[in-house]
Amino acid sequence: MPVAAAWPISLTASQRQRLKKAAFGHETPHQARIRAQVVLHAARGHSNARIARETGLHLDTVRRWRGRFSQSGLPALADARRSGRLARFTxxxxxxxxxxxxxxxxxxxxxxxxxxxxxxxxxxxxxxxxxxxxxxxxxxxxxxDAIKPWQYQSWIFIRDPDFRAKAKRVLELYARTFEGVPLGAQEYVVSSDEKTSIQARCRCHPTLSPGADRAMRVNHTYGRGGALAYLAAYDVHRAKVFGPTEARTGIEPFMTLVAQVVSQEPYASAKRVFWIVDNGSSHRGTKAADRLATAFPNAVLVHTHVHASWLNQVEIYFSVVQRKVVSPNDFTNLTQVRDRLRDVEDRYNATAQPFQWRFTTSELDDLLARLDRRTTDHQEEFSAAQSA
Structure with missing residues (x-):
């Protein structure tokens, strides 16, 4: 029985380039790689039997892909559409x-x-x-459709009617401006807050250091050694931290922190020292501002708006303390906690640089515009749900 002649293959430069990319590309699927190699061998004039030996394919497989390419070109090397099983769901x-x-x-x-x-x-x-x-x-x-009903994300409306004015004043202080006037050389900006309830947890078994293919191991069971509060004042532009520890927070501990800062240079002889604080009970409202100005004439209290931890730069320092000092919590007693916080403060002051704060008043206006649109959308959705 006569053997059918092999289909002649002639490639254009573009076809050859695409076939080579498919035949030798690292990300090409195996089937596409083999089919491209068959066509390239055929274009060199090799017989089907030789191609089968060199590629390890069956002779009928080589004939099939050589014939398909000869008749329909590159599109013929793809798999034909199959009907598959009928869908169970509409x-x-x-x-x-x-x-x-x-x-x-x-x-x-x-x-x-x-x-x-x-x-x-x-x-x-x-x-x-x-x-x-x-x-x-x-x-x-x-x-x-990227629907994940098992997840949820919390959000909050802005409740402070003076949100923009308060946020703008803080952002301008970060840019060394107050009420449109640039700050002088003898004016400083200090961001202050309290980190409460830092516990001394004494692990019942010693913490094991990391090793090859092994993370640090911290025993789950611990004994409680008490808790303290860490008050910190962070000089925004000089990257200096002042942070006493106290048994609890309150007006007196906060005033002690302010006294510690303004009693030393360059703050003692400064023209003004701006204190950026949140609305905590120890420094809330006009009474706190008056109390601070009476005790320290060069101190100016600047409040952030409600829910503004993201706007207070000292929170960034607190995040460093939480990640690198407090967690995992393994302290014998509160004295060890105090010593560790004091040592990390000294280390930070010796090496730190000011935070690269990039959120400006322009970004604030963009944020407010997005929040306004989102608030409108939520209100419309809520109204639609109520009427439905």
């Missing part, structure tokens, strides 16, 4: 699943605060929307 059922996941469970009569995939799967079956459906199938449907 697009309407998928859409109803997503609609159910976008409702709060309590609104549908389910006593849950949020969905996880097994619950909507069971609910779909109970309502007769679908037949039995697995949680993994529901998860795959929700993933198509």
């Amino acid at each position: 697009p309407v059922q998928v859409a109803e699943t997503k609609a159910l996941a976008c409702q709060l469970p309590a609104e549908t009569g389910i006593p849950l605060s949020r969905w996880s995939c097994p619950e909507p799967a069971a609910e779909l079956t109970a309502r007769g929307i679908t037949g039995p459906v697995s949680a993994s199938t529901v998860r795959r449907w929700l993933r198509q």
Whole structure:
């Protein structure tokens, strides 16, 4: 029986380049790589039998892909479309699943605060929307639109009517400006706050240092050795920290902190020292500002708005303390905690540079515009839900 002649292959420069990229590319799927190699061998005039030997393929496989390329070119090297198994669920059922996941469970009569995939799967079956459906199938449907009803994110409306004015004053102080006038050489900006309830937790077994393929190990069981508060004042532009520890927070501990700072140079002879604080009970309102100005004439108290920890630079320093000093908490007693905080403060003052604060009044205006749009959207959604 005569053997059919091999299909002749002739490549253009563009086809050759694309086939080489497919045949030798590191990210090319194996099947596409093999098919491209078959065509390249055929373009060199090799017989089907030789190509089969060099590629390790069956002779019929080589004939198939050589013939497909000869008849239809590069598109023929892709897999043909297959009918596959008929879908068990209709697009309407998928859409109803997503609609159910976008409702709060309590609104549908389910006593849950949020969905996880097994619950909507069971609910779909109970309502007769679908037949039995697995949680993994529901998860795959929700993933198509990035719907994750098991997650939640908290948010808060701005309640302070003077939000922008207060935030702007703080941001301008960071940029060394107050009420439109640049600060002088004898004027300083200090960010202050309290870190409460730093505990001394004495682990029942010693902490093990890290080793090869082993993280630090901290025993879960501990004995309580008390707690203290860490008050800190951070010079924004000089990157200097002053931080006494106290048994508790309050007016007197805060005034002690201010006295510690303004009793030494360059603050003692400064024209003004601006103290940026939040609305904590130890320095809240006009009474606190008057009290501070009476005791220290060159001190000016500047309050942030409510929920403004993100605007107070000393919180960045507190985050460093939390990550590198307090966690994991393994202290024998409060004296060890005090000594550690004092040592890290000295280390920080010797090496630190001012924080690169990039949030300006322009970014503040952009943020307020976005919040205004989001607030409007939430109110419209809430009104629509109430009317429905």
